Amino acid sequence: MLIYNSQSKKKELFIPLEENVVRIYVCGPTVYDDAHLGHARSALAFDLLRRVFKAEGYRVIFVKNFTDIDDKIINKMKETGRSLESITDEFIQSYKNDMHALGIEDADIEPKATKNLDNIIHYIETLIKKDFAYVIDDGVYFDVSRDEKYFSLSHREVADEQTQSRVESNSQKRDPKDFALWKIYHDNSLTFDSPWGKGRPGWHIECSAMIKHHLSVADKAYQIDIHGGGADLLFPHHENEACQSRCESGHELARYWMHNGFVQIDGTKMSKSLGNSFFLKDALKVYNGEVLRFYLLSSHYRANFNFNEEDLIASQKRLDKLYRLKKRLGTEKISAVNKTFKKEILESLNDDLNISSALATLDIMIASSNEHLDANPKDKAYKYEVNANLDFIKALLGIGTMDAFTYFQLGIPAKEIAKIEALIEKRDSAKKEKNYALSDEIRDTLLRQNIKIMDTPSGTQWERGE
RNA sequence: GGCGACAUAGCCAAGUGGCUAAGGCAGGAGCCUGCAAAGCUCUGAUCCCCGGUUCAAAUCCGGGUGUCGCCUCCA
Numbered sequence: 046m047l048i049y050n051s052q053s054k055k056k057e058l059f060i061p062l063e064e065n066v067v068r069i070y071v072c073g074p075t076v077y078d079d080a081h082l083g084h085a086r087s088a089l090a091f092d093l094l095r096r097v098f099k100a101e102g103y104r105v106i107f108v109k110n111f112t113d114i115d116d117k118i119i120n121k122m123k124e125t126g127r128s129l130e131s132i133t134d135e136f137i138q139s140y141k142n143d144m145h146a147l148g149i150e151d152a153d154i155e156p157k158a159t160k161n162l163d164n165i166i167h168y169i170e171t172l173i174k175k176d177f178a179y180v181i182d183d184g185v186y187f188d189v190s191r192d193e194k195y196f197s198l199s200h201r202e203v204a205d206e207q208t209q210s211r212v213e214s215n216s217q218k219r220d221p222k223d224f225a226l227w228k229i230y231h232d233n234s235l236t237f238d239s240p241w242g243k244g245r246p247g248w249h250i251e252c253s254a255m256i257k258h259h260l261s262v263a264d265k266a267y268q269i270d271i272h273g274g275g276a277d278l279l280f281p282h283h284e285n286e287a288c289q290s291r292c293e294s295g296h297e298l299a300r301y302w303m304h305n306g307f308v309q310i311d312g313t314k315m316s317k318s319l320g321n322s323f324f325l326k327d328a329l330k331v332y333n334g335e336v337l338r339f340y341l342l343s344s345h346y347r348a349n350f351n352f353n354e355e356d357l358i359a360s361q362k363r364l365d366k367l368y369r370l371k372k373r374l375g376t377e378k379i380s381a382v383n384k385t386f387k388k389e390i391l392e393s394l395n396d397d398l399n400i401s402s403a404l405a406t407l408d409i410m411i412a413s414s415n416e417h418l419d420a421n422p423k424d425k426a427y428k429y430e431v432n433a434n435l436d437f438i439k440a441l442l443g444i445g446t447m448d449a450f451t452y453f454q455l456g457i458p459a460k461e462i463a464k465i466e467a468l469i470e471k472r473d474s475a476k477k478e479k480n481y482a483l484s485d486e487i488r489d490t491l492l493r494q495n496i497k498i499m500d501t502p503s504g505t506q507w508e509r510g511e
Numbered sequence: 512g513g514c515g516a517c518a519u520a521g522c523c524a525a526g527u528g529g530c531u532a533a534g535g536c537a538g539g540a541g542c543c544u545g546c547a548a549a550g551c552u553c554u555g556a557u558c559c560c561c562g563g564u565u566c567a568a569a570u571c572c573g574g575g576u577g578u579c580g581c582c583u584c585c586a
Contacts, residue, residue: 072586087586088586117584199581200515278585304586306516306586314580316585343524349517356523360535363536369550401524401533401535404535405525408533409533419551476545484545485546498547499550501548
Protein backbone atom coordinates (compact mmCIF):
# COMPACT_ATOMS: atom_id res chain seq x y z
CA MET A 46 0.00 0.00 0.00
CA LEU A 47 1.28 3.41 -0.98
CA ILE A 48 0.10 6.37 1.04
CA TYR A 49 0.70 10.02 0.28
CA ASN A 50 2.22 11.43 3.43
CA SER A 51 1.55 15.14 3.89
CA GLN A 52 4.66 15.36 6.01
CA SER A 53 7.09 14.20 3.30
CA LYS A 54 4.80 15.30 0.44
CA LYS A 55 5.46 11.96 -1.19
CA LYS A 56 3.80 8.63 -1.63
CA GLU A 57 5.37 6.20 0.81
CA LEU A 58 5.13 2.47 1.23
CA PHE A 59 2.92 1.69 4.19
CA ILE A 60 4.67 -0.27 6.92
CA PRO A 61 2.56 -0.91 10.02
CA LEU A 62 3.98 -0.44 13.51
CA GLU A 63 2.59 -3.77 14.51
CA GLU A 64 2.39 -6.57 12.00
CA ASN A 65 -1.00 -6.92 10.35
CA VAL A 66 -2.55 -4.13 12.45
CA VAL A 67 -3.34 -0.57 11.37
CA ARG A 68 -3.99 2.19 13.85
CA ILE A 69 -5.86 5.10 12.33
CA TYR A 70 -6.99 8.27 14.05
CA VAL A 71 -9.19 10.74 12.21
CA CYS A 72 -10.23 14.15 13.49
CA GLY A 73 -14.00 14.05 13.74
CA PRO A 74 -16.50 16.88 13.90
CA THR A 75 -17.15 19.51 16.52
CA VAL A 76 -20.72 18.68 17.42
CA TYR A 77 -22.51 22.01 17.50
CA ASP A 78 -24.44 21.59 14.25
CA ASP A 79 -25.47 19.05 11.63
CA ALA A 80 -22.90 17.51 9.32
CA HIS A 81 -22.36 19.05 5.90
CA LEU A 82 -21.08 17.60 2.64
CA GLY A 83 -17.49 18.29 3.65
CA HIS A 84 -17.82 16.08 6.68
CA ALA A 85 -19.18 13.40 4.40
CA ARG A 86 -16.27 13.58 2.03
CA SER A 87 -13.73 13.34 4.81
CA ALA A 88 -15.58 10.48 6.44
CA LEU A 89 -15.88 8.67 3.09
CA ALA A 90 -12.18 9.02 2.32
CA PHE A 91 -11.20 7.35 5.56
CA ASP A 92 -14.03 4.85 5.34
CA LEU A 93 -12.55 3.73 2.02
CA LEU A 94 -9.09 3.55 3.56
CA ARG A 95 -10.45 1.39 6.35
CA ARG A 96 -12.19 -0.94 3.90
CA VAL A 97 -9.10 -1.32 1.72
CA PHE A 98 -6.96 -2.27 4.71
CA LYS A 99 -9.59 -4.79 5.77
CA ALA A 100 -9.70 -6.24 2.26
CA GLU A 101 -5.93 -6.64 2.50
CA GLY A 102 -6.37 -8.63 5.66
CA TYR A 103 -5.31 -6.07 8.24
CA ARG A 104 -6.91 -5.70 11.62
CA VAL A 105 -7.93 -2.05 11.61
CA ILE A 106 -8.30 -0.04 14.79
CA PHE A 107 -10.14 3.03 13.68
CA VAL A 108 -10.65 5.93 16.06
CA LYS A 109 -12.65 9.06 15.33
CA ASN A 110 -13.29 11.62 18.02
CA PHE A 111 -16.19 13.95 18.70
CA THR A 112 -15.08 17.38 19.89
CA ASP A 113 -17.73 18.15 22.46
CA ILE A 114 -16.13 21.05 24.28
CA ASP A 115 -15.86 24.15 22.17
CA ASP A 116 -16.79 27.83 22.15
CA LYS A 117 -19.38 27.27 19.44
CA ILE A 118 -21.12 24.72 21.63
CA ILE A 119 -20.92 27.09 24.61
CA ASN A 120 -22.50 29.80 22.48
CA LYS A 121 -25.29 27.46 21.53
CA MET A 122 -25.87 26.73 25.21
CA LYS A 123 -26.18 30.44 25.90
CA GLU A 124 -28.54 30.95 22.99
CA THR A 125 -30.82 28.04 23.75
CA GLY A 126 -30.46 27.49 27.49
CA ARG A 127 -29.83 23.81 26.80
CA SER A 128 -27.22 21.68 28.51
CA LEU A 129 -23.96 20.79 26.83
CA GLU A 130 -24.88 17.16 26.75
CA SER A 131 -28.28 17.67 25.22
CA ILE A 132 -26.72 19.65 22.38
CA THR A 133 -23.79 17.36 21.73
CA ASP A 134 -25.90 14.20 22.01
CA GLU A 135 -28.26 15.56 19.41
CA PHE A 136 -25.55 16.35 16.90
CA ILE A 137 -23.55 13.20 17.52
CA GLN A 138 -26.67 11.20 16.77
CA SER A 139 -27.44 13.33 13.74
CA TYR A 140 -23.87 12.87 12.47
CA LYS A 141 -24.09 9.13 12.89
CA ASN A 142 -27.47 8.91 11.20
CA ASP A 143 -26.19 10.83 8.20
CA MET A 144 -23.03 8.75 7.99
CA HIS A 145 -24.97 5.51 8.25
CA ALA A 146 -27.11 6.67 5.34
CA LEU A 147 -23.87 6.98 3.37
CA GLY A 148 -22.84 3.46 4.32
CA ILE A 149 -20.19 4.61 6.79
CA GLU A 150 -19.91 2.52 9.89
CA ASP A 151 -19.12 3.92 13.33
CA ALA A 152 -15.48 4.05 14.32
CA ASP A 153 -14.21 1.32 16.61
CA ILE A 154 -13.60 3.90 19.31
CA GLU A 155 -15.29 7.30 19.45
CA PRO A 156 -13.70 9.30 22.24
CA LYS A 157 -15.11 12.59 23.49
CA ALA A 158 -13.28 15.45 25.17
CA THR A 159 -15.73 15.50 28.09
CA LYS A 160 -14.91 11.88 28.87
CA ASN A 161 -11.17 12.45 28.72
CA LEU A 162 -10.67 15.48 30.96
CA ASP A 163 -8.47 13.56 33.39
CA ASN A 164 -6.31 12.35 30.51
CA ILE A 165 -6.10 15.88 29.14
CA ILE A 166 -5.20 17.45 32.49
CA HIS A 167 -2.62 14.81 33.19
CA TYR A 168 -1.15 15.38 29.75
CA ILE A 169 -0.83 19.12 30.37
CA GLU A 170 0.77 18.47 33.74
CA THR A 171 3.41 16.36 32.06
CA LEU A 172 4.11 19.09 29.53
CA ILE A 173 4.52 21.63 32.33
CA LYS A 174 6.72 19.29 34.32
CA LYS A 175 8.96 18.75 31.30
CA ASP A 176 9.09 22.52 30.83
CA PHE A 177 7.32 22.56 27.47
CA ALA A 178 4.41 24.58 28.79
CA TYR A 179 3.96 27.53 31.11
CA VAL A 180 1.14 28.99 33.17
CA ILE A 181 0.02 32.60 32.93
CA ASP A 182 -3.09 34.50 34.05
CA ASP A 183 -5.50 33.26 31.45
CA GLY A 184 -4.30 29.71 31.03
CA VAL A 185 -1.61 27.23 30.17
CA TYR A 186 0.32 27.65 26.95
CA PHE A 187 2.65 25.50 24.95
CA ASP A 188 6.08 27.05 24.43
CA VAL A 189 6.67 26.53 20.73
CA SER A 190 10.30 27.60 20.98
CA ARG A 191 11.00 24.44 22.98
CA ASP A 192 10.23 22.22 20.00
CA GLU A 193 12.77 22.52 17.24
CA LYS A 194 10.66 20.29 15.00
CA TYR A 195 7.77 22.70 15.10
CA PHE A 196 6.68 23.40 11.46
CA SER A 197 8.16 20.08 10.31
CA LEU A 198 4.71 18.77 9.47
CA SER A 199 3.13 21.74 7.70
CA HIS A 200 6.46 23.07 6.36
CA ARG A 201 5.67 26.60 7.22
CA GLU A 202 8.59 28.94 7.36
CA VAL A 203 8.93 31.08 10.45
CA ALA A 204 5.71 33.02 10.59
CA ASP A 205 5.98 36.47 9.11
CA GLU A 206 4.88 39.64 10.82
CA GLN A 207 1.51 39.69 9.17
CA THR A 208 0.70 36.20 10.36
CA GLN A 209 1.80 37.09 13.83
CA SER A 210 -0.34 40.17 13.90
CA ARG A 211 -3.33 38.07 12.93
CA VAL A 212 -2.98 35.82 15.92
CA GLU A 213 -5.03 37.14 18.79
CA SER A 214 -2.38 37.42 21.37
CA ASN A 215 -2.24 37.67 25.11
CA SER A 216 0.52 40.09 26.00
CA GLN A 217 1.95 37.63 28.49
CA LYS A 218 2.42 34.91 25.93
CA ARG A 219 6.10 34.36 25.30
CA ASP A 220 5.57 34.01 21.57
CA PRO A 221 2.49 34.74 19.49
CA LYS A 222 2.73 31.21 18.06
CA ASP A 223 2.33 29.64 21.50
CA PHE A 224 -1.04 27.96 21.73
CA ALA A 225 -3.42 27.32 24.60
CA LEU A 226 -3.53 23.97 26.34
CA TRP A 227 -5.96 25.14 29.00
CA LYS A 228 -8.00 28.33 29.01
CA ILE A 229 -9.08 29.82 32.32
CA TYR A 230 -12.51 31.43 32.50
CA HIS A 231 -13.86 33.55 35.35
CA ASP A 232 -17.31 34.10 33.86
CA ASN A 233 -20.40 31.95 34.37
CA SER A 234 -19.88 29.85 31.28
CA LEU A 235 -19.33 26.13 31.43
CA THR A 236 -16.01 25.29 33.04
CA PHE A 237 -14.18 22.30 34.43
CA ASP A 238 -11.86 22.12 37.41
CA SER A 239 -8.13 21.96 36.84
CA PRO A 240 -4.95 22.57 38.86
CA TRP A 241 -4.74 26.00 37.13
CA GLY A 242 -8.27 27.12 37.81
CA LYS A 243 -11.69 26.61 36.32
CA GLY A 244 -11.62 26.57 32.56
CA ARG A 245 -11.69 24.51 29.41
CA PRO A 246 -9.11 22.56 27.43
CA GLY A 247 -7.65 24.03 24.26
CA TRP A 248 -8.66 22.42 21.02
CA HIS A 249 -5.47 20.62 20.01
CA ILE A 250 -4.74 18.92 23.29
CA GLU A 251 -7.73 16.60 23.24
CA CYS A 252 -6.54 14.69 20.18
CA SER A 253 -3.05 14.15 21.57
CA ALA A 254 -4.39 13.02 24.93
CA MET A 255 -7.04 10.73 23.44
CA ILE A 256 -4.63 9.16 20.97
CA LYS A 257 -2.25 8.41 23.78
CA HIS A 258 -4.99 6.94 25.90
CA HIS A 259 -7.03 5.04 23.31
CA LEU A 260 -4.79 4.11 20.41
CA SER A 261 -1.06 4.53 20.83
CA VAL A 262 1.52 1.77 20.96
CA ALA A 263 4.31 2.16 23.46
CA ASP A 264 8.02 2.08 22.73
CA LYS A 265 7.93 2.66 19.01
CA ALA A 266 9.25 5.62 17.10
CA TYR A 267 5.64 6.52 16.30
CA GLN A 268 2.54 6.27 18.44
CA ILE A 269 0.11 5.37 15.67
CA ASP A 270 0.23 4.53 11.96
CA ILE A 271 -2.04 7.04 10.29
CA HIS A 272 -3.50 10.35 11.33
CA GLY A 273 -6.12 11.85 9.05
CA GLY A 274 -8.35 14.85 8.62
CA GLY A 275 -9.31 17.69 6.31
CA ALA A 276 -6.57 19.66 4.58
CA ASP A 277 -7.51 22.71 6.61
CA LEU A 278 -6.43 20.93 9.79
CA LEU A 279 -2.81 20.59 8.71
CA PHE A 280 -1.99 23.92 10.25
CA PRO A 281 -2.26 24.75 13.05
CA HIS A 282 -4.25 21.83 14.44
CA HIS A 283 -2.13 18.88 13.33
CA GLU A 284 1.14 20.75 13.66
CA ASN A 285 0.25 21.48 17.27
CA GLU A 286 -0.86 17.94 17.96
CA ALA A 287 2.34 16.55 16.53
CA CYS A 288 4.37 19.02 18.55
CA GLN A 289 2.67 18.27 21.87
CA SER A 290 2.85 14.57 21.36
CA ARG A 291 6.53 14.38 20.52
CA CYS A 292 7.35 16.62 23.48
CA GLU A 293 5.15 14.77 25.93
CA SER A 294 6.25 11.28 25.01
CA GLY A 295 9.51 11.52 23.11
CA HIS A 296 7.84 9.67 20.23
CA GLU A 297 6.41 11.08 17.04
CA LEU A 298 2.62 11.03 16.87
CA ALA A 299 1.91 9.42 13.52
CA ARG A 300 4.01 7.87 10.80
CA TYR A 301 1.67 8.89 7.98
CA TRP A 302 -0.44 12.05 7.79
CA MET A 303 -3.31 12.02 5.34
CA HIS A 304 -5.40 15.05 4.38
CA ASN A 305 -8.51 15.08 2.28
CA GLY A 306 -9.47 17.89 -0.11
CA PHE A 307 -12.53 20.10 0.17
CA VAL A 308 -16.00 20.06 -1.18
CA GLN A 309 -16.52 23.22 -3.15
CA ILE A 310 -19.63 24.86 -4.43
CA ASP A 311 -19.17 26.85 -7.63
CA GLY A 312 -15.43 26.62 -7.28
CA THR A 313 -15.10 27.98 -3.76
CA LYS A 314 -14.75 26.18 -0.50
CA MET A 315 -18.00 25.32 1.13
CA SER A 316 -18.15 26.98 4.49
CA LYS A 317 -20.63 28.36 6.90
CA SER A 318 -19.23 31.84 6.87
CA LEU A 319 -19.68 32.01 3.10
CA GLY A 320 -23.26 30.83 3.43
CA ASN A 321 -22.82 28.15 0.78
CA SER A 322 -22.75 25.10 2.99
CA PHE A 323 -24.97 22.16 2.35
CA PHE A 324 -26.29 20.01 5.14
CA LEU A 325 -25.96 16.33 4.52
CA LYS A 326 -29.40 15.64 5.91
CA ASP A 327 -30.91 18.00 3.34
CA ALA A 328 -29.00 16.39 0.51
CA LEU A 329 -30.20 13.00 1.75
CA LYS A 330 -33.80 14.12 1.41
CA VAL A 331 -33.24 14.53 -2.32
CA TYR A 332 -30.64 11.87 -3.11
CA ASN A 333 -30.32 8.33 -1.93
CA GLY A 334 -27.41 7.78 0.46
CA GLU A 335 -25.67 5.28 -1.74
CA VAL A 336 -25.98 7.53 -4.78
CA LEU A 337 -24.46 10.35 -2.77
CA ARG A 338 -21.77 8.02 -1.45
CA PHE A 339 -20.82 6.89 -4.92
CA TYR A 340 -20.70 10.46 -6.19
CA LEU A 341 -18.59 11.83 -3.34
CA LEU A 342 -16.31 8.82 -3.42
CA SER A 343 -15.74 8.83 -7.16
CA SER A 344 -12.86 11.26 -7.31
CA HIS A 345 -9.54 11.18 -5.54
CA TYR A 346 -9.65 12.06 -1.84
CA ARG A 347 -6.88 14.65 -2.04
CA ALA A 348 -8.42 16.58 -4.91
CA ASN A 349 -10.96 19.28 -4.29
CA PHE A 350 -14.45 18.21 -5.14
CA ASN A 351 -16.76 20.60 -6.90
CA PHE A 352 -20.25 19.57 -5.92
CA ASN A 353 -22.96 20.07 -8.50
CA GLU A 354 -26.14 18.34 -9.49
CA GLU A 355 -25.14 17.68 -13.10
CA ASP A 356 -22.12 15.64 -12.08
CA LEU A 357 -24.17 13.88 -9.45
CA ILE A 358 -26.70 12.76 -12.07
CA ALA A 359 -23.88 11.57 -14.35
CA SER A 360 -22.49 9.63 -11.42
CA GLN A 361 -25.90 8.12 -10.68
CA LYS A 362 -26.15 6.95 -14.28
CA ARG A 363 -22.85 5.22 -13.85
CA LEU A 364 -24.17 3.46 -10.75
CA ASP A 365 -27.37 2.55 -12.64
CA LYS A 366 -25.28 0.37 -14.93
CA LEU A 367 -24.00 -1.65 -12.01
CA TYR A 368 -27.54 -2.23 -10.81
CA ARG A 369 -28.79 -3.14 -14.30
CA LEU A 370 -26.16 -5.81 -14.46
CA LYS A 371 -27.16 -6.99 -11.02
CA LYS A 372 -30.77 -7.09 -12.15
CA ARG A 373 -30.10 -9.11 -15.25
CA LEU A 374 -28.18 -11.78 -13.34
CA GLY A 375 -31.46 -12.92 -11.84
CA THR A 376 -29.77 -15.06 -9.20
CA GLU A 377 -28.01 -14.52 -5.93
CA LYS A 378 -25.80 -17.54 -6.11
CA ILE A 379 -22.15 -16.75 -5.73
CA SER A 380 -18.96 -18.49 -6.74
CA ALA A 381 -15.44 -17.09 -6.46
CA VAL A 382 -14.54 -13.55 -7.40
CA ASN A 383 -12.59 -13.17 -10.63
CA LYS A 384 -8.95 -13.03 -9.60
CA THR A 385 -7.76 -10.58 -12.22
CA PHE A 386 -10.61 -8.25 -11.45
CA LYS A 387 -9.92 -8.34 -7.73
CA LYS A 388 -6.21 -7.89 -8.23
CA GLU A 389 -6.61 -4.90 -10.52
CA ILE A 390 -9.06 -3.12 -8.25
CA LEU A 391 -6.90 -3.64 -5.19
CA GLU A 392 -3.79 -2.55 -7.05
CA SER A 393 -5.48 0.73 -7.90
CA LEU A 394 -6.71 1.33 -4.37
CA ASN A 395 -3.37 0.34 -2.91
CA ASP A 396 -1.88 3.24 -4.82
CA ASP A 397 -2.95 5.98 -2.43
CA LEU A 398 -6.63 5.12 -2.96
CA ASN A 399 -6.73 5.62 -6.72
CA ILE A 400 -10.49 5.31 -6.93
CA SER A 401 -10.76 6.54 -10.54
CA SER A 402 -8.59 3.75 -11.75
CA ALA A 403 -10.49 1.23 -9.63
CA LEU A 404 -13.83 2.42 -11.00
CA ALA A 405 -12.52 2.19 -14.56
CA THR A 406 -11.77 -1.48 -13.89
CA LEU A 407 -15.25 -1.90 -12.47
CA ASP A 408 -16.83 -0.30 -15.56
CA ILE A 409 -14.85 -2.57 -17.84
CA MET A 410 -15.96 -5.60 -15.82
CA ILE A 411 -19.59 -4.47 -16.14
CA ALA A 412 -19.33 -3.94 -19.90
CA SER A 413 -17.59 -7.24 -20.55
CA SER A 414 -20.09 -9.07 -18.36
CA ASN A 415 -22.94 -7.58 -20.36
CA GLU A 416 -21.20 -8.54 -23.56
CA HIS A 417 -20.75 -12.11 -22.39
CA LEU A 418 -24.34 -12.35 -21.19
CA ASP A 419 -25.62 -10.94 -24.50
CA ALA A 420 -23.94 -13.86 -26.24
CA ASN A 421 -24.51 -16.48 -23.52
CA PRO A 422 -27.65 -15.53 -21.64
CA LYS A 423 -27.84 -18.86 -19.85
CA ASP A 424 -24.28 -19.21 -18.64
CA LYS A 425 -25.00 -19.83 -14.96
CA ALA A 426 -21.43 -20.34 -13.85
CA TYR A 427 -20.59 -16.97 -15.34
CA LYS A 428 -23.47 -15.32 -13.53
CA TYR A 429 -22.27 -16.71 -10.23
CA GLU A 430 -18.85 -15.25 -10.81
CA VAL A 431 -20.25 -11.85 -11.73
CA ASN A 432 -22.29 -12.01 -8.54
CA ALA A 433 -19.10 -12.67 -6.63
CA ASN A 434 -17.45 -9.69 -8.31
CA LEU A 435 -20.34 -7.45 -7.33
CA ASP A 436 -20.25 -8.81 -3.82
CA PHE A 437 -16.57 -8.00 -3.59
CA ILE A 438 -17.30 -4.44 -4.71
CA LYS A 439 -20.11 -4.16 -2.21
CA ALA A 440 -17.75 -4.87 0.70
CA LEU A 441 -14.86 -2.85 -0.70
CA LEU A 442 -16.63 0.25 -1.95
CA GLY A 443 -19.98 0.09 -0.23
CA ILE A 444 -21.92 0.27 -3.50
CA GLY A 445 -24.43 -2.17 -4.93
CA THR A 446 -25.76 -2.87 -1.45
CA MET A 447 -29.43 -2.70 -2.40
CA ASP A 448 -31.74 -5.04 -4.19
CA ALA A 449 -31.68 -3.96 -7.85
CA PHE A 450 -35.44 -3.59 -8.21
CA THR A 451 -35.58 -1.53 -5.04
CA TYR A 452 -32.80 0.67 -6.37
CA PHE A 453 -34.68 1.52 -9.54
CA GLN A 454 -37.82 2.30 -7.59
CA LEU A 455 -36.19 4.67 -5.10
CA GLY A 456 -38.28 7.70 -4.31
CA ILE A 457 -41.47 6.29 -5.78
CA PRO A 458 -44.29 5.73 -3.27
CA ALA A 459 -46.06 2.36 -3.14
CA LYS A 460 -49.30 3.87 -4.47
CA GLU A 461 -47.47 5.08 -7.55
CA ILE A 462 -45.85 1.72 -8.06
CA ALA A 463 -49.25 0.03 -8.16
CA LYS A 464 -50.46 2.54 -10.74
CA ILE A 465 -47.36 2.09 -12.84
CA GLU A 466 -47.67 -1.64 -12.83
CA ALA A 467 -51.34 -1.48 -13.75
CA LEU A 468 -50.45 0.66 -16.75
CA ILE A 469 -47.74 -1.75 -17.75
CA GLU A 470 -50.20 -4.65 -17.68
CA LYS A 471 -52.51 -2.67 -19.87
CA ARG A 472 -49.65 -1.98 -22.25
CA ASP A 473 -48.67 -5.63 -22.32
CA SER A 474 -52.12 -6.69 -23.47
CA ALA A 475 -52.17 -3.93 -26.07
CA LYS A 476 -48.85 -5.20 -27.32
CA LYS A 477 -50.11 -8.74 -27.55
CA GLU A 478 -52.95 -7.46 -29.73
CA LYS A 479 -50.37 -5.55 -31.74
CA ASN A 480 -52.12 -2.35 -30.78
CA TYR A 481 -48.89 -0.41 -30.92
CA ALA A 482 -50.59 2.96 -30.99
CA LEU A 483 -52.03 2.32 -27.54
CA SER A 484 -48.92 0.65 -26.13
CA ASP A 485 -46.71 3.51 -27.30
CA GLU A 486 -49.11 6.02 -25.86
CA ILE A 487 -48.92 4.31 -22.47
CA ARG A 488 -45.16 4.28 -22.68
CA ASP A 489 -45.14 8.01 -23.42
CA THR A 490 -47.48 8.65 -20.53
CA LEU A 491 -45.12 6.85 -18.18
CA LEU A 492 -42.12 8.57 -19.66
CA ARG A 493 -43.69 11.92 -18.83
CA GLN A 494 -43.83 10.69 -15.23
CA ASN A 495 -40.12 9.95 -15.52
CA ILE A 496 -40.68 6.20 -15.73
CA LYS A 497 -38.68 4.29 -18.31
CA ILE A 498 -40.02 1.07 -19.84
CA MET A 499 -37.84 -1.70 -21.12
CA ASP A 500 -39.09 -4.83 -22.87
CA THR A 501 -36.93 -7.81 -22.04
CA PRO A 502 -37.15 -11.55 -22.75
CA SER A 503 -38.28 -12.01 -19.15
CA GLY A 504 -41.07 -9.46 -19.40
CA THR A 505 -41.53 -5.73 -19.22
CA GLN A 506 -39.37 -3.93 -16.69
CA TRP A 507 -39.37 -0.33 -15.58
CA GLU A 508 -37.08 2.13 -13.88
CA ARG A 509 -37.30 5.59 -12.47
CA GLY A 510 -35.58 8.14 -14.71
CA GLU A 511 -33.05 10.62 -13.44
C1' G B 512 1.66 40.16 2.20
C1' G B 513 3.81 34.89 3.26
C1' C B 514 3.29 29.63 2.00
C1' G B 515 1.19 25.74 -0.92
C1' A B 516 -1.79 22.85 -4.46
C1' C B 517 -3.82 22.30 -9.12
C1' A B 518 -4.46 23.29 -14.82
C1' U B 519 -5.75 16.45 -19.49
C1' A B 520 -11.66 16.02 -24.89
C1' G B 521 -18.49 19.77 -24.24
C1' C B 522 -18.53 18.06 -18.74
C1' C B 523 -16.41 14.74 -14.67
C1' A B 524 -11.74 12.26 -14.29
C1' A B 525 -7.09 8.53 -14.38
C1' G B 526 -2.26 8.53 -16.22
C1' U B 527 3.89 11.70 -13.65
C1' G B 528 9.62 10.07 -19.05
C1' G B 529 8.86 5.74 -24.05
C1' C B 530 3.79 1.08 -27.62
C1' U B 531 -2.71 3.43 -30.44
C1' A B 532 -3.28 9.42 -23.48
C1' A B 533 -7.84 4.77 -18.87
C1' G B 534 -13.00 5.06 -17.44
C1' G B 535 -17.81 7.63 -16.98
C1' C B 536 -21.66 11.42 -18.60
C1' A B 537 -23.34 14.04 -22.91
C1' G B 538 -23.17 13.80 -28.58
C1' G B 539 -22.84 10.92 -33.50
C1' A B 540 -23.16 6.03 -36.37
C1' G B 541 -24.42 0.88 -36.27
C1' C B 542 -26.32 -4.05 -34.20
C1' C B 543 -30.65 -5.56 -31.49
C1' U B 544 -36.14 -4.10 -31.19
C1' G B 545 -42.88 -3.72 -34.06
C1' C B 546 -40.85 1.12 -32.56
C1' A B 547 -38.22 2.30 -28.20
C1' A B 548 -35.48 1.63 -23.69
C1' A B 549 -31.55 -1.25 -21.93
C1' G B 550 -27.19 -3.75 -23.63
C1' C B 551 -23.13 -4.28 -27.15
C1' U B 552 -19.74 -2.28 -31.17
C1' C B 553 -17.51 1.94 -33.56
C1' U B 554 -16.61 7.27 -33.01
C1' G B 555 -13.72 12.50 -30.10
C1' A B 556 -7.67 15.46 -27.13
C1' U B 557 -0.95 18.31 -31.01
C1' C B 558 -2.59 17.04 -22.38
C1' C B 559 -3.14 26.16 -20.22
C1' C B 560 1.03 29.25 -22.72
C1' C B 561 6.44 30.11 -23.65
C1' G B 562 11.33 28.39 -23.16
C1' G B 563 14.83 24.39 -21.57
C1' U B 564 16.81 19.15 -20.39
C1' U B 565 16.48 14.35 -23.18
C1' C B 566 17.25 9.83 -28.56
C1' A B 567 12.23 10.50 -26.28
C1' A B 568 7.86 14.89 -21.96
C1' A B 569 1.03 15.52 -20.58
C1' U B 570 4.81 13.47 -17.32
C1' C B 571 11.35 16.55 -15.41
C1' C B 572 13.37 21.99 -14.92
C1' G B 573 12.62 27.51 -15.47
C1' G B 574 9.30 31.55 -16.57
C1' G B 575 4.31 33.19 -17.48
C1' U B 576 -1.17 33.04 -17.08
C1' G B 577 -5.40 31.18 -14.54
C1' U B 578 -8.15 28.67 -10.53
C1' C B 579 -8.30 27.19 -5.56
C1' G B 580 -6.58 26.56 -0.57
C1' C B 581 -3.83 27.56 4.16
C1' C B 582 -1.81 31.53 7.32
C1' U B 583 -8.43 32.90 11.99
C1' C B 584 -13.11 28.35 13.90
C1' C B 585 -13.27 24.85 9.89
C1' A B 586 -13.73 18.19 7.08
